[in-house]
Amino acid sequence: MARIDLDLAHAYGPNPKEDSDYALLPLKMTFADGGAYALLGPSGCGKTTMLNIMSGLLQPSHGTVKFDGVDVTASSPQARNIAQVFQFPVIYDTMTVAENLAFPLRNRKVPEAQIKQRVGVIAEMLEMSGQLDQRAANLSADAKQKISLGRGLVRSDVSAVLFDEPLTVIDPHLKWQLRRKLKQIHHELKLTLIYVTHDQVEALTFADQVVVMTRGRAVQVGSAEALFERPQHTFVGHFIGSPGMNFLPVIAKNGQLQIAGQFLALDKGLHLPEGDLKLGVRPEYVALTAAGAPGSLPVQVTQVQDIGTYVLVTARIGEQVLKARLAPDQAQPKAGEQAWFQVLGTHSCFYKNEELLA
Numbered sequence: 001m002a003r004i005d006l007d008l009a010h011a012y013g014p015n016p017k018e019d020s021d022y023a024l025l026p027l028k029m030t031f032a033d034g035g036a037y038a039l040l041g042p043s044g045c046g047k048t049t050m051l052n053i054m055s056g057l058l059q060p061s062h063g064t065v066k067f068d069g070v071d072v073t074a075s076s077p078q079a080r081n082i083a084q085v086f087q088f089p090v091i092y093d094t095m096t097v098a099e100n101l102a103f104p105l106r107n108r109k110v111p112e113a114q115i116k117q118r119v120g121v122i123a124e125m126l127e128m129s130g131q132l133d134q135r136a137a138n139l140s141a142d143a144k145q146k147i148s149l150g151r152g153l154v155r156s157d158v159s160a161v162l163f164d165e166p167l168t169v170i171d172p173h174l175k176w177q178l179r180r181k182l183k184q185i186h187h188e189l190k191l192t193l194i195y196v197t198h199d200q201v202e203a204l205t206f207a208d209q210v211v212v213m214t215r216g217r218a219v220q221v222g223s224a225e226a227l228f229e230r231p232q233h234t235f236v237g238h239f240i241g242s243p244g245m246n247f248l249p250v251i252a253k254n255g256q257l258q259i260a261g262q263f264l265a266l267d268k269g270l271h272l273p274e275g276d277l278k279l280g281v282r283p284e285y286v287a288l289t290a291a292g293a294p295g296s297l298p299v300q301v302t303q304v305q306d307i308g309t310y311v312l313v314t315a316r317i318g319e320q321v322l323k324a325r326l327a328p329d330q331a332q333p334k335a336g337e338q339a340w341f342q343v344l345g346t347h348s349c350f351y352k353n354e355e356l357l358a
């Protein structure tokens, strides 16, 4: 296993000048030895580029990749000793499940007794022990992808295992099981795992640390809790959560906030720069209050949706839309009514130029 340090940028074309010329803007990042990471972001944000740079399939146009302090920027994937699992199964149809799982070990001339033991452990973890003697050709797409996962995990001496959206072809129910399985496997095998996905649930259930990316930038690296409670960038607030964080343009002045023509007193301990800011508050933390309650705004309710485990209330204040997630058993406002939403409290976040201030 290895600690991976990136200090690099990448442009696919020559002579990059603008930010938009880079698939990865200059970044410094460390992946700790034995950590479980996810690279999360929308299509085209640079996740696969970063993964391929780590594996050695791609050389960065600028900077270095280090494994345990050793510069491996010019080394091949084989020399880096990386295992990779792709979106679609990479297995040999004519081999049995056991032969497929053993393949990366036989390639490295691991003794047969050790191979048998390791294949047994991995098959057990993936609940494939009963299928070890079956030909891969006869198996379902799900089972084939499980073999691919197993082949990625079977060697204990790899620097890291890199996964590029490995559950895309898997049926939703099995997907859920495999995500949990991978987390358990991480705890048992203590491998450095890096997992690319555009699905926040997948990232947050699998990884201890999630790298949130947008437009070639890693805007935050943090635990599920940190990404939820203190998004460092408005993109993280939007992208994580269901629905994402509410953002209201505000003007801070003389210890007060002006929001859509209303004034709210700021906590005395909170020192914000004066001028235009954004207030961020998660729908989970927007509370329904009595008229005029401190930190609350009058809103016009436009929609009330029963989602089952919660009620989603959508409201307007001036031009701005605010969403609140309320418990199903509490009193609910009705569409068309006025209500008061508390937006200031311990969970409020303030942003300037999209970056978290306080």
Ligand SMILES: Nc1ncnc2c1ncn2[C@@H]1O[C@H](COP(=O)(O)OP(=O)(O)OP(=O)(O)O)[C@@H](O)[C@H]1O
Pocket (backbone or CB within 6 Å): 012, 013, 023, 041, 042, 043, 044, 045, 046, 047, 048, 049, 050, 198
């Ligand atoms: N081989 C390539 N040549 C030129 N540009 C590329 C190449 N591969 C990717 N890009 C561009 O680099 C940017 C980042 O792409 P990348 O595939 O890393 O993103 P991603 O987040 O993995 O997206 P997806 O989830 O769609 O795979 C995109 O703008 C993409 O068009």
